[in-house]
Amino acid sequence: MKYKLLGFIGIVVLCFTSCIPTKKITYLQQNETAVDSIIEIQRLKKPYRIQINDLLSIRVKALDQELVGMFNPINEENSNATGEERLYYDGFLVDPHGNIRIPTLGEINVMGYTVEEVRDLIEKELLEEYFKDEANIFVTVKLAGIRYTTLGEISAGSQVVYKEQVTIMEAVANAGGITEYGDMTNVKIIRQYPGGEKIHSIDLTSISATKSPYYYIQPNDLILVDPLPQKALGLGTTGLSTLRDLVGIATLLTSVILIFTR
Numbered sequence: 001m002k003y004k005l006l007g008f009i010g011i012v013v014l015c016f017t018s019c020i021p022t023k024k025i026t027y028l029q030q031n032e033t034a035v036d037s038i039i040e041i042q043r044l045k046k047p048y049r050i051q052i053n054d055l056l057s058i059r060v061k062a063l064d065q066e067l068v069g070m071f072n073p074i075n076e077e078n079s080n081a082t083g084e085e086r087l088y089y090d091g092f093l094v095d096p097h098g099n100i101r102i103p104t105l106g107e108i109n110v111m112g113y114t115v116e117e118v119r120d121l122i123e124k125e126l127l128e129e130y131f132k133d134e135a136n137i138f139v140t141v142k143l144a145g146i147r148y149t150t151l152g153e154i155s156a157g158s159q160v161v162y163k164e165q166v167t168i169m170e171a172v173a174n175a176g177g178i179t180e181y182g183d184m185t186n187v188k189i190i191r192q193y194p195g196g197e198k199i200h201s202i203d204l205t206s207i208s209a210t211k212s213p214y215y216y217i218q219p220n221d222l223i224l225v226d227p228l229p230q231k232a233l234g235l236g237t238t239g240l241s242t243l244r245d246l247v248g249i250a251t252l253l254t255s256v257i258l259i260f261t262r
Contacts, residue, residue, distance in 0.1 A: 152225035153182030
């Protein structure tokens, strides 16, 4: 009787220690309970500077539409391509040397520039070579969506969000969310820099994540979510599911013992 009681207590303790606490699977928790609190989000202080493999969308407009036509790669009115397919064919990819090739203007180095600086650079080139001030030239330069990749305990694959700024929460939600076995306390962001790649971490279970310098993702980021130890152990995420697994194992062992002892 004593051994049965100890065994029962051991199973109960194992159930509670093996299940995943709700604090590890809840986003943006506050240390103290607050009603209608205002969350202060860390805004981007520095503008994004263009890197290799970025895709730019560039459009030129002016009074002389025929002259402008040679700078715009595709006549959008007659193009059958839509959405991301159009951006793939119509966008300007930053090559390994940091250059883009614009019809007639040729190669322009944009590495390390902001989109506003690229716009000013193109406007200056056009005014000097092809247009006059009276042409009312209007150049638009944008990132052709923010592309990022997700791996680990999150839906794996490449994602594209067509916004100027994207938070890590939006990126995770767009990828389908982190699984119940994902370690939300140590989400890794592998980011490209001119000198190479760096790994950053952010705790998505804490409200302080909104003040992190990595709360906003950047183009070509890799978001990596490691699994919790419970996944390696093969145990459930709740006490009930763990108990169900243990009962199943115990039933299987009992059946095997009975078969070989008959």
